[in-house]
Amino acid sequence: MEFPITNLRDRANCSQWIIEHFHPNGFGCQNCGAGVEPTRKFRTTRRSQLTVYRCRQCNQTYNLYSGTLFGRCIMEG
């Protein structure tokens, strides 16, 4: 898999790219697999402006990068 590094500089493009490549079947809870649609936004981290979701089925909190190899690398950016 090639990483389009230039696109990752743009936060909006980055988010879209992450979803397309790491959540091809739909972004959702990493624990029970529930979709993100019925999930409420839990909070947004102050530093990275990253939206954190809380699953309504299992109360697991997760974000766009949960389960990806990027982890906090981009979050810290």
Ligand SMILES: [Zn+2]
């Ligand atoms: Zn869940």
